[in-house]
Amino acid sequence: MFAATGLSINQFARLHPVVNKGTLSRYLNGHRVPRERWLLDQLLARLEASGKPVTPEVCKHLNDLQLRALETAHPHEYRLRLVSDKLELTVTQWHEAVQYAEDLEQQLNERNRQIKRLSDEREQLRTAWDDERAHLEAAHMGLNHEIADLREEISFLRDQLCLARDQAVSAERQYQQLEAYMDDLEAEVPGHQGDGTVVAAIKVAEGQSNGDRLGRAALAAWPEPDQNWTVAGMLARQYAFRDLAAMVAQGMLATDGRLGGRQGHVATLCAFGQRVLDLDAEDFGMPEEAGEVPRDLLDRARASRMPQAPRERPRGALASLRPAYRLLLEVIAIHWHRRDMAALVAAVHIAGEYLPMLAWEPVLGHAGDPALIGSAVRGEGSRFGVPVEPESARMCDHTRPERAACERTLRVAKEPPPGWRAYLDRHHSQVSAALGDCAARCRTPCTVMTRLDDHVRADLSDRCRLATDFTDGALVKLRHAAPVGHGFGVPSPEEVQAAWTRARKSLSRHPLGKAVLREPVDEAYPLSGLPILFSTIAGATIAPDTLLRDTTTRIIAAMETDGP
Known part of the structure; x- marks a missing residue:
């Protein structure tokens, strides 16, 4: 070798x-x-x-x-050699075993990291799937409700079609009868233009059929002082403040001296009553040009006034919306009895816009006052009014206008009066809608909601869901068919009542709505159940106000007092 x-x-x-x-x-x-x-x-x-x-x-x-x-x-050396070789082999095996253990530990750690990563991905997918399923279920339920509402509307429209056809037949028959009657009159008295009394009576009857309102031109047809006072009393009881003020301005109640020096007082009360009936909230409680309004009536109107400056006192409807909703209930009832459906739908729409804010009032301690709201919605973890970063995940369900309005409400209290008034005109109702979304629809709540106690949060969410569903319901949707909306038609009383029936049926699907809209409720109120619905959403009793009725009572008392 x-x-x-x-x-x-x-x-x-x-x-x-x-x-x-x-x-x-x-x-x-x-x-x-x-x-x-x-x-x-x-x-x-x-x-x-x-x-x-x-x-x-x-x-x-x-x-x-x-x-x-x-x-x-060398036997001894041989034994040493055996032990040495064994020791060397053992050391080699030991090092290999240590290295192998380190390799296995690295592989184990890597597998654990993979398991954790996959578990996190699985949890994210499960959360996303749950959210998507909840969203789809909510959308599915919403579509079912819309389908049910549309089917009810189809049934209602079919009934209305039959009624319209009957009315067309009746109108054609009436036209034929009147045409024959006119031919008979012309045959009996050639050249005769018709009796003025009959013509006036027909005009009055036509005016009553269109809402029981007499215009200024029709008032001129009443020549007798006693008849003037009768008409004035009727106008006052019908809350026709503008027409009654026109009679006073034209001196139609001054011919016999009965009104005396109270003419200016009656005109002032009429101007005040018309302002309240028009829901001119920015001027509620302000002095009238026609004269001085009684202090108690002014104070009651100021409770529903929107402050026109950041530091104006008292805070009116920013301190509490409950007086405003009591007044809205009275105004809605008056428009119903006057058959003024366009104004009624406008009042219902205003009520729907601020219902979420009414629900939040017990939690905030005020009605969304920009000077006070910051402490309830700011803080770590809050997304209220926080802009969404470009290309970042959208965690807040607020729309872009709602986010802009929320951001504005947090700083508008430091702006001058013109900016404050612009905020009230354009953004305050958006803040109400945003708060409603926070409580009723948000899928990833931030600290605006999570900071609340569980029972407070659950109660607020229930009341806000009822509020947002009313706002999205059939009654408020009539606004889009009225001149105050985007169309040119005015709903009839029957259509308003049918829309409210559908809205009540939809609201009754909620446990809270079902509990408060049981039959019969509020039978004395034209839209049965509306006061108790507002009360439930507010968490306090909201009954129709009597401000306009009391104003009418003062007007009638002033007209009926004897002497100058």
Whole structure:
């Protein structure tokens, strides 16, 4: 084997000075046995380097021969050699085991990281799926409700179509009868233009059929003072303040001296009553040009006034919306009895816009006053009025106009009066809608809601859902068919009542709505159930006000007082 390396003893000794020539010669002649594997390993390495590798089997055989020779020549060294080899093997196995354990630990950590990542992704997918399922279920339920409402509307429209056809037939029959009657009159008195009394009576009858209102032109047809006072009393009881003021201005009640010096007082009360009936909230409680309004009536109107400056006192409808809703209920009832459906629908629409704010009032302690609302909606974790960063995930359900309005309400209290009034005109109702969305529709609530106690939050959410569903209901939707909306038609009393019936049916699907809209309720009120609905949403009793009725009572008392 040594000869196969191609080296002489001298050459090998020079390459490996650890062994001298004599020792190497004795090893090769068999006179001595090396105690270590060093010589055998060097020879095997030299053979492999020269292109003459030895198979593992040969290596093992050579190693065994050395061990047997060592056992014969040096038994003690043999035992040391065995232990040394075993120790070396054990150390190698130990290092391999440590390395293998480290590799396994790394693989385990990597698997744990993968499990955590996949678990997080699964949880995100589950959350997104739950949110999407809830959204789809809500959309599905909403579509079912819309389908039910549309079917009810179809049924109602079919009934109205039949009624319209009957009315057309009746009108055609009446036309034929009147035409025949006119022919008979012309045949009896040639050139006769008709009795003025009959014509006036027909005009009065036509005016009553269109709403029981007499215009200024018709008032001129009443020549007698007693008849003037009768008409004035009728106008006062019908809350026709503008027409009554026209009679006073034209001196139609001054011919017999009965009104005396109270003419200006009656005109002032009429101007005040008309302002309240028109829901001119920005001027509620302000002095009238016609004269001085009684202080108690002014104070009651101021409770529903919208402050026209950031620091104006008292705060009126920003302190509480309850007086305003009591007045709205009275105004709605009056418009119903006057058959003024366009004005009624306008009042209902105003009520619907601010219903969410009415629901929030017990929680906020005020009615969305911009000077006070910051403490309830600001803070860490709040998204109220916070702009959405470009390309960021949308976490807030507010629309862009609602976000702009919320941002404006947090700073408008420091703006001058013109900016304040512009906010009230354009943004305050949007803030009401945004608060309604926070409580009733938000899928990812922020601290505006989560800071509330659980029972307060649940109660607020129930009342806001009722408020937002009323705003989206059939009664408020009539606005789009009225001149105050986007169309040109005015709903009839029957259509208003039918729309309210559909709205009540839809609201009764809510547990809270079902509990408060049981039959019968509020039978004395034209839209049965509306006062108790407002009361439920407000969390307090909201009964129709008597401000306009009391104003009418003052007018009638002033007209009926004897003497100047």
